[in-house]
Amino acid sequence: MATHSSILAWRSLWTEKPGGLQSMGSQESDTTESHHHLPLAGFLPPECRYRLVVTAAVGAPPPCGFPIGGGLRGPAPRRQERPDASMAATGAAATDLEVVRGKRAALFFATVVIVLGLPLWWKTTETYRAPLPYSQISGLNSLKLRLMVPVTVVFTQESVPLDDQEKLPFTVVHEREIPLKYKLKIKCRFQKAYRRALDHEEAALSLGNIQEAEAMLAEPSEQAEGSLTVYVISERCSLLPQDMMSYIGPKRMAVVRGITHREAFNIIGRLIIQVVQAMSLTEDVLAAALADHLPEDKWSSDKRRPLKSSLGYEITFSLLNPDPKSHDVHWDIEGAVRRYVQPFLSALSAAGNFSVDSQILYYAVLGVNPRFDSASSSYYLAAHSLPHVINPVESRLGSSAASLYPVLNFLLYVPELAHSPLYIQDKDGAPVATNAFHSPRWGGIMVYNVDPKAYNGSQLPVRVEVDMMRVMEVFLAQLRLLFGIAQPQLPPKCLFFGPKSEGIMTWELDRLLWARSVENLATATTTLTSLAQLLGKISNIVIKDDVASEVYRAVAAVQKAAAELSSGHLASAFAASQEAVTSSERAFFDPSLLHLLYFPDDQKFAIYIPLFLPMAVPILLSLFKIFLETRKSWKKPEKTD
Template identity: 65%
Template structure:
């Protein structure tokens, strides 16, 4: 059974002269940028500035402004009760919540109790190319699927990755190591036949047919087979002329604005329609320059969802600042680290419990000293992570949880244990019985004959001379 208790430590103080000067600006965005160098930069911390009711730094009708760093502005309000309610709502937005913890512990909860967001996010995993890590390592696979006879698709994927994707990956460097690959697939098959809509003169992909789209394309990617770690695929599909334009509909039959969909823990696909030639005599193939800004907006939004960075429902008087080119705010990174730390600790507990159950089942197993050392190290690191998590030291808690996962996985998958795991006692009987049974049958028959002869000799009367 798993239970988690949350505790918030609140410290009140008056603003400094520098903070007062930073708050005397025209907009909340300027105040957030000016306050950032003056704040506590430690992971997991949160600074809330209570501004007067008449302050003009917050827009009209806005009571709470959430910046893209680790600070927020709250209008004082009419009473302490109102202020306390706003602070409670703000904490739920910028810190971890019961739903985020439940998502991290989704492996220990029944599927019926999980929200769609909990099923969507990518699970933590060990290993990267450079060093062991308990954090997922997505490998982006943008790919265009077009008919080269009709479309000459040109996309500057390298510039798009450097401009839009790399800032997000740099921000997530604490969480994961990334490798981004790209490829172009020609003559890709959807696996389903789009339905033609006469009213709009377009082809439609309904929501119930979307799961059948992934398998045929995934078989040609080969990224999952080539990587030891979790892979996220982001595909750009350019439909062929015979099925163009192609649009995606949701469950209610309404068109999807982004013309894209995503699959939990797999990735996303975006359908990119190109304009038809102006005249039937137009020369083919038609040159197509992909709008990478529109494509990357969709892919980055899907990446956020797959990492569990969905936005909470906000009250109407809350204003949430966009993270900009970095893709996620500092406080969102903290929420991600909270969730991954809890998930790592739960993973260590599950792994060591499975190892203990394995040792109970196999009585003749021999535990080497290095395996025992890894188990002790995993337990010590997990205890350290929980202790640091309780005191709010998020970064050190996260690092300790990674070490705990690494040690527990090394102990469980030690080569000295694997051969016993795959060679239990029942397989020994299956191997040795065919060898010894042919020899045992004549031996047993001979013993039975000897026993019968001995009994017969005992029954015969003894002759007396």
């Protein structure tokens, strides 16, 4: 057997055949090498009957104990494997498998938390906020109101020259901007439609009495709210006194004296504008309506006297008898309300709903001690002490906090015998003719003195019958002022008849509706703007669907009211403005807006962090470790042969 100095590779293929054991060096050994048939197959161990590839060094024994030279020396001793190396390899493989499983588990949990957990938590804990028309609400601040007053100008025969009569009919538009320092730009537009008089109108205007003519002209048809009709009569017509150029009555009608001049239309047009402005919209009327929205230095306190627009009002008449031992006072309040107050409230029914009640309070005294005037042997209340009268009395009237609508109080005070007679003085120290005063947006007080002759030869208590007509005249005048119905600013040489038994003229009601419509639009716009700003600043306020629907309804009502005002439809414009105010305030004061107002985000995280932190920390640490290992494997250089 020869020795070799280099590594020798053995490649033997052992196969068992029926005649013995055959050894083949390679696949081509069938043709290049001789076959050796060994009959000693039974002496070979079982492991040597299979194909083996053995690499041995010099002097290493061949497989199965055969010598390198090819002889058989018997079975070689079996090679023992090292148990420590096998166990170490098995442990390393198990450790690698556990690491892979840990990485996969961490990635799986992180994926579940990010894909499912966080969206589910965010959706279940988010504050529901229905979408609102923020762009439309912001556009309301630049809203431009055009208040159109439809005016029909009717010319009778010989009221203008014949050349001008041939130009009829035609329409003239006169527009002017009302200078108010307010974000709403208000323009008043008078659309004058000129036409000739009809036959029944000519017959009515030919009468000698203006009131009969007005009654006859009002019979055929009733005019729409907010519209006016001006009749132009001839210069020599006896319907008006010769020193009068115009007439304003209780209905939506006026009369203007014509003129035979080549500039007749221009002269008459200017006179018509003066009359129409007195009967419709003026700067003072709108300033009083927008008193709460204008700077305080712009208008006096008188402009803030009218009541705010509301869906209803409660009126309370109270009789104060501080000395029932001396005065047995009787008043027919039910009959007075039926005769004087109810017609006035019926005429005002378009502006709101009214409820009336009455009460008698005994031993109710004023909170101010009157001063004695020795010159007149009477007592008086100075003007500066009148504000101190209301507070002590108001505590006896009953609380108005439970009322949904504004409450107006009208007090009839019969002074006690020790302070009779009692008079009210104005700022100049002169006694007030009506012996009454009123407080803005609260009501009025009238002092009713008992006739001194009632004490002659009479035993106490003296029976006192209140003159309700005189009392109701004062209370109705105060009620008009509290509703902003002031005396009109008449043009020069204008004949004017006051209201009839209703206590209010028809065009005064229209003017009140104009003012209330503008006030409602201003209030609704301010409320919606404030609500949008509030919801924009505080993100955890819940906006429910019903609140959003009220906001949408209010915005649509504001836009509708503005469109109706520009078209001259006063009744529908006022109804839309009321809806705008009602919907905007219902949305602003909805209780659901305060549900999560006191549950800010820091409290939310303070509640959820103790629950989620124990679960999140292991996941985050595992992800961080995986990231570090991945980055380390990316930076490790690859081995090259």
